[in-house]
Amino acid sequence: MAGKKIKADRARKLEKEMLTCTLCGFCKSVCPYFEDNQWDPSVARGKVILAYGLARGEIPADESVVKRLYQCTTCKDCERRCPSNIQVVDIVEAVRADIVEAGCGLDAHTKIKENVKKTGNPYGESAKVDFGWPIKEAEVGYFVGCTARYRLPEIARHTISILKKLEVDFTMVEEVCCGSTLGRTGQDEKLASELMRTNFEAVKRLGVKTLIFTCAGCLRMFRKEYPKHLELGFEALHLTEFLARRKLEFKPFKKRIAYHDPCHMGRHLKVYDDPRKILKMIPESTYVELKDSKDSAKCCGGGGGVRSADPNAAQRIASRRVKAASDVADILVTACPFCVTNLRFGNDLIKVDVEIRDIAEIVDDLLIE
Ligand code: SF4
Ligand code: SF4
Numbered sequence: 001m002a003g004k005k006i007k008a009d010r011a012r013k014l015e016k017e018m019l020t021c022t023l024c025g026f027c028k029s030v031c032p033y034f035e036d037n038q039w040d041p042s043v044a045r046g047k048v049i050l051a052y053g054l055a056r057g058e059i060p061a062d063e064s065v066v067k068r069l070y071q072c073t074t075c076k077d078c079e080r081r082c083p084s085n086i087q088v089v090d091i092v093e094a095v096r097a098d099i100v101e102a103g104c105g106l107d108a109h110t111k112i113k114e115n116v117k118k119t120g121n122p123y124g125e126s127a128k129v130d131f132g133w134p135i136k137e138a139e140v141g142y143f144v145g146c147t148a149r150y151r152l153p154e155i156a157r158h159t160i161s162i163l164k165k166l167e168v169d170f171t172m173v174e175e176v177c178c179g180s181t182l183g184r185t186g187q188d189e190k191l192a193s194e195l196m197r198t199n200f201e202a203v204k205r206l207g208v209k210t211l212i213f214t215c216a217g218c219l220r221m222f223r224k225e226y227p228k229h230l231e232l233g234f235e236a237l238h239l240t241e242f243l244a245r246r247k248l249e250f251k252p253f254k255k256r257i258a259y260h261d262p263c264h265m266g267r268h269l270k271v272y273d274d275p276r277k278i279l280k281m282i283p284e285s286t287y288v289e290l291k292d293s294k295d296s297a298k299c300c301g302g303g304g305g306v307r308s309a310d311p312n313a314a315q316r317i318a319s320r321r322v323k324a325a326s327d328v329a330d331i332l333v334t335a336c337p338f339c340v341t342n343l344r345f346g347n348d349l350i351k352v353d354v355e356i357r358d359i360a361e362i363v364d365d366l367l368i369e
Pocket of ligand 2: 030031032033034042043044047071072073074075076077078079088089
């Protein structure tokens, strides 16, 4: 594909920031994509240079440039290491939106957008999923998210069961996709803002004051993106943040448990302590901290549209995280269905002896009523 010069209005607004890249290469030491393919254009500084070239109209948006700019899971680990404090994810997402607007985006992500348009979810599922809990007026709401609803419904069932055991008066929400997959891949900002408004109105009409999430991506949207457009008037909490405020009692569980920080909950929102606090309450278990954890946690490899556009890379990146966990733990627990699916996908490649579970499943299995 020859490619064409594109307008790149969004990227141009970040040109000054791009120019603060000193090409020092500190970002190389942490980037999961660079670890996977060792190609400089795949690391943060390479993407910044490509984005700058597009913004200045100096290079065309040809196949190789577009491919490299989508080799990013939006994990934010490079930003932590960057001495110039460059907001790499903002640059990547801005230039992706420019690429899509110019009609040069990737087919895998166009398909996701079409699915969302048609069905309200990125998987294109049209069947209604009924979790047997009503939509009603209540101060607490549960936003399931598309991955738990259509791919790992057991996470939603366990969450509902936990809330019932704790006698929380809660409601489900008449939800559509939170818009995260569109935002991360640069698709259709108008559609994303319509989704935000639809979800916002669905929550507001139920009188919800606290909205609970089990998906890190959805939570990040409601905490970071929704407030840019809407005055929410309710708090958005991950299930673990909601549970950590309560007194919980668990059955004993003689296992070594490690926790994987989802990037969108960890580095993006700084929620590190509450999931650990809960796991450490489990009697007779041993909590093991992974070598790369909290703000330096390795990415699962699935985010930022990578799982759909480059599944082999997503799988290899996940397999390294799973291997690290299997060396020290019996169970790798995380707090996001998307991480669960990608880590399991990673383990399909290496087949090591470690169970990968969502924290809602563990909590529900062990919680004493
Ligand atoms: S760490 Fe920051 S300044 Fe250094 S090369 Fe990477 S993006 Fe550029
Ligand atoms: S956000 Fe993550 S995947 Fe993207 S360039 Fe930075 S370290 Fe690499």
